[in-house]
Amino acid sequence: MLAIRPARPEDCGLLLAFVRELAEYEKAADEVTATEADFRRDGFGPRPRFEAAIAEWDGRPCGFVLWFYNYSTWAGRHGLYLEDLFVRPEYRGRGIGKALLVHLARLAAEQRCGRYQWQVLDWNTPSIRFYEALGARRLPEWITMRVEGPALTALAGR
Amino acid sequence: MLAIRPARPEDCGLLLAFVRELAEYEKAADEVTATEADFRRDGFGPRPRFEAAIAEWDGRPCGFVLWFYNYSTWAGRHGLYLEDLFVRPEYRGRGIGKALLVHLARLAAEQRCGRYQWQVLDWNTPSIRFYEALGARRLPEWITMRVEGPALTALAGR
Numbered sequence A, B: 001m002l003a004i005r006p007a008r009p010e011d012c013g014l015l016l017a018f019v020r021e022l023a024e025y026e027k028a029a030d031e032v033t034a035t036e037a038d039f040r041r042d043g044f045g046p047r048p049r050f051e052a053a054i055a056e057w058d059g060r061p062c063g064f065v066l067w068f069y070n071y072s073t074w075a076g077r078h079g080l081y082l083e084d085l086f087v088r089p090e091y092r093g094r095g096i097g098k099a100l101l102v103h104l105a106r107l108a109a110e111q112r113c114g115r116y117q118w119q120v121l122d123w124n125t126p127s128i129r130f131y132e133a134l135g136a137r138r139l140p141e142w143i144t145m146r147v148e149g150p151a152l153t154a155l156a157g158r
Helices: A009-025 A036-044 A096-110 A125-133 A150-156 B009-025 B036-044 B096-110 B125-133 B150-156
Strands: A002-006 A051-057 A060-072 A077-087 A115-121 A142-148 B002-006 B051-057 B060-072 B077-087 B115-121 B142-148
Touching: A002 A096, A009 A036, A009 A051, A009 A060, A009 A077, A036 B077, A051 A096, A060 A096, A060 A115, A060 B060, A060 B077, A077 A096, A077 B036, A077 B060, A096 A115, A096 A125, A096 B150, A115 A125, A115 B150, A125 B142, A142 A150, A142 B125, A142 B142, A150 B096, A150 B115, B002 B096, B009 B036, B009 B051, B009 B060, B009 B077, B051 B096, B060 B096, B060 B115, B077 B096, B096 B115, B096 B125, B115 B125, B142 B150
Parallel strands: A077 A115, B077 B115
Antiparallel strands: A002 A051, A051 A060, A060 A077, A115 B142, A142 B115, B002 B051, B051 B060, B060 B077
8 A cells, every 4th residue: 555755854774765766766866965954954954945745655765755935936836846856676667657757746846836846857757758748848948058067167267 | 347236026027028039049939828927936035936036247147047956856955946147149159058067166155055956948058058167967768858838738637
C-alpha cells in the first residue's frame, strides 16, 4: 500500500540517496556534490528553499518528490516547480510516480497556483509521454540559459 | 547616469507597467492578469515570492529585473532564477540590460549560488546572442512541461 508523507529533517540521508539514484538514471552521478547538511539547512532551517515528500510502499521508502515555488508576473501568483521526481526501479509500474504528480497538483490547486511545471530531458521519451497523458504540455519555444562556475564569477566581476 | 536600486512597495504600479510593456514585446499582452495588489502581497508581504530592482537613468525609471530562488539538489544550494528583464525601447543601447544582468550575477555570487539562469524564447535571436556573449550557455536538452488551468484542476482531481 502506498502512502505519501512530508519529508522530515531525519530524512535528509534518504533524500540524498534518492537524489544520487536519480542522477545515476540521468547519467550524471558525478555532478552530485550536495550533502545531508545542505539539505537540512535548506529544507528544514529558518529559510526553507525547498519542500519534499516521501512515498512509502508498505512502510518502505520507494520514491520522493521535491519542489519549490516560482513566480508568474503575468498571473501575479506563485507557481509550483517540481525539481525532482523519482521512484526506485523495483517499485515502478505501480502508479507511484503518477500518485506523486497528483499529490503536487493538489497542493498547487489548493494554493491557487496558476501553473505547475517542471523540466524533462528531451531524450526521455517515456517520461514525456507519461506527463502528456496526465495533461502536461511541452513548452519547446522556451530555451533555458545558464551561467555557472567561472562564467558566473567573470560576469559578476564585470 | 544609470542607477540600480531595490524595488519598494510603492513601485508596484511601475512594476506592473513594466511587466505589461515586456508582455507586449513578447506578443502576449492579453495574458497579463496581475494587479498591483498581487505584486504588493507577493513582493513585499510576510512571505516574499520574488525580489525586484529598478533601473533609473538620470532619475527616470527605464527598466527592471525581477527574480526568485530555485534549488539544485545536485549542488545542495539555492540558485538565482531571473524571471523578467526589461529595458524601455527608448533607453536601449546604453548597456542597461547588461548592467542589470551583472547586478544579479553579483547577487548570485555573493550568495554562493552555483547557478544563475533564465529562459528565453527561441525566436529571440538578438537576446540569445547577447546572453551568450556574457557567458551564458543554452541548455536546449531540457524541455519545460506545464500543467495549468483546466488540466491542473483535472490532474488534482484524479
